[in-house]
Amino acid sequence: MKLSFYGAARGVTGSCSLVEGADKRILIDCGLYQGGRELSEENVAPFGFDATAIDFVLLTHAHLDHCGRLPLLAKRGFQGEIITTAASRELAKVVMLDSAHLQEEDARWQSRKLMRQNKDKGELPQPLYTQLDALNCLDYFGRTAQYKQPIVVAPGITATFLDAGHILGSASIHLTIEAGSEKRSMVFSGDIGNANRPILRDPTPPPASDVVVMETTYGDRLHKLLEPSIEELYQAIEETFRRGGNVIIPTFALERAQEILFYLRAGVKSGRLRHNVQVFLDSPMAISATEIFRRHPECFDAETRTLFDSGQDPFSLPGLHFIHESSESMALNAITSGAVILAGSGMATGGRVRHHLKHNLWRENSSVVFVGFAAQGTLARRIIDGAKAVTLFGEEILVRAKIYTINGFSAHADRDELLAWHRHSRAPRTFLVHGEEEVMQKFSTQLSLQSPDTHVEMPELGQTFNL
Template identity: 65%
Template sequence: MKISFHGADKDVTGSCHLIECAGKKILIDCGLFQGGRDLSEENQEDFGFDAASIDFVLLTHAHLDHCGRLPLLVKRGFKGEIITTSASKDLTRLVLLDSAHLQEADARAQAHRQQRHARNQRPVEEPLYTLYDATRCFDFFGRVAHYEKPINVAAGITATFYDAGHILGSASIFLELKEGRKSCGIVFSGDLGSRGRKILRDPVPPPPADVVVMETTYGDRLHRSLDASVKELYQAINDTFQHGGNVIIPTFALERSQEILWYLREGVEKGLLPAAMHVFLDSPMAISATEIFRHHPECYDDEASRLFKQKRDPFHLNNLHITRDQTDSMAINRITSGAVIMAGSGMCTGGRVRHHLKHHLWRKNASVIFVGFAAMGTLARQIIDGARTVRLFGEEVDVNAHIYTINGFSAHADRAELLAWQKQIQPEHTILVHGEEEVMRLFASKLKNTEVLIPSRNQSFTLPGLKEI
């Protein structure tokens, strides 16, 4: 038995971990590296294993940094079975089709630019995968996992999915491994949600295990309280409207968009936000994701379940505008005040939010509200870190807008929640992944009664003893 690491190692994107047991190879996630050009090139590199040799993929959830290289895995020879929850399966289809579309569009745009500028041409980058590749990937989704119901993956390998409370359908995975006389219980956290959130249930910790592989995204900090974060959101919107501007909220299409819609609706209903406020959901993927949310009540917490049973849509406002069409999206920028514009992507690495930022960042009466994690190298991180100007569509744009960072909305558990989750599992070995290296080391110093490992890319260890190979 052994485990090896092929993504999100001393980094926050590209989650990909490989278990080898009883003659089978099981991949936990196969995510995309996100952030900048260097990471784009990393996506093109070899996986660190033969794609055709993988028998199973157990997918924790549908975020691109956990599922985004699945079409590439298939393109390079994978013919096994992908197992995940029903909600994750639906969301992954949406995410991968969108990803493939963007990659094809980027390749066309690069080719067009090179036609216009004949000098110093570089070879046109092929898309990592195409819409055909993404569609073909769905043929390999097999059994559907149900929370807390074991699945016999193969002889000697049992997987149980537990609600991770991160996004719709997200899971932590408990693997029970047997090979000859050796046995090992190993938990993969996936991404863990924060407790007490709207819509989804709280994370459910798996049973005690020998080894835990866990995320550390916010392992160095505590989140601001949710109530305080909601108040700050309302205050930021009201202040911006009083100054005659618009609010831009870069949002992740899965979970964050739906959660912010929930709080905007509540704010209007309670008289804490103007009833005349116009809200634009300008993200085709977020629009489709919201529809998927409505079809998976098995993931809701009690309050959300009650609203749906009462035939009340928790994501609807009277002045909510759904803008799928690009022409409608462009028209939003003719509105100069009184609007909340929610658009992807959350880290501003692509999508329609970049157009809205170009039209609003230079305005002193506008505001940009960041409500999620921003990785190093992303446009969102540049703005949050105080850049005076940023480059958008080949132009330098001044950053004059008021910038808010409200981390209490994070879909990730904070340091205290991560520590409490890990303590309940009581592992002999704790492996830290999916975080910046400095954060991992700070978090490691807080762990007690466990051996801590921080693996590098392509590093391998035996199980259960975790001796480096």
């Protein structure tokens, strides 16, 4: 049996691991690399394995950095089966189609730019994959996983999806493989959620296993407490309104957008926010995701399920507006004060939020509130790190707005939660992925102190291990 790493190796995106055993080849996730340009060299490059030889993909959840290269996998010859939860199947469809649309738009923009510059065009830029490729990929989604219900993937191979509490439908995957006299059990964490949060249940601890492959996104720090973070959000909004500006919140469409809506509703209901606050959800993908959330109450924690059962919508408030069309989004530029605008992407690498930043970053009375992780190289990280000016759509935009970074909303487990999760596995062998290298190093030290019997590896891209 072998385990190989083709993404998120000493980095935070592009999750993709390959398990070989019992005459089958199984991918755990096939995510897009993010940070800087979406059409990065890493995405365009060969996978490092033969797509036609992959028998199964087990998808932990529908974030782009975990599912975003599935259409490319199918485009390059994959004809196997993709297995995931019902909610992840629905969300992945929205995410992949949105990604394809953005890539097609980017390729068209690059082509027009070359034509305007009268350069020797040669072969014009092409999208990594098209919306048709994304739709074709959906044909390979097969069986639906239910939490804690083992699935016989193939003879000798069983997968059990466990609630990861990260986003709707997210899972850690317990995989057992028997081949002759050999038997191995392994757990792939996916992204582990932050416990004691509203909407979703807490992560399910993993069973004892031989091998653990786990994320380390926040492996070097503890999160702020949630209640002070919610209060900081309310203060940021009220202070900005008193200054006569707008609040721009770069928002991940899955989970974060719904969570912020949840807190804004609670703020209005409690009187902490003014009743007539105008909130614009300017993200077609987030709007679709919110509808999908409403269709899957089986994923909710007891409190949120009770709200739904009593006929209340935890994602709605009186002044909420869904912005579908680009013309509606452009019209928001005329609003100079009193608006809370949630738009993607969360790291400001693309999407409508970049337009809202262009029209508000330079305004001293406005604010930008970051409520999620920002990877190195992204526009969000440059602003958070104190850039005095940034380039948007070819223009230099001064950063004069007040910048807030509120870390308590993270959908990822922090260092202590990761350590507690790992303790349940009692694994003698641990592979760390999905984290910046410096963070991994720090978490590795902590993990070795906590569990001296586990051998910790930090695999490099393309590295293969015998199990």
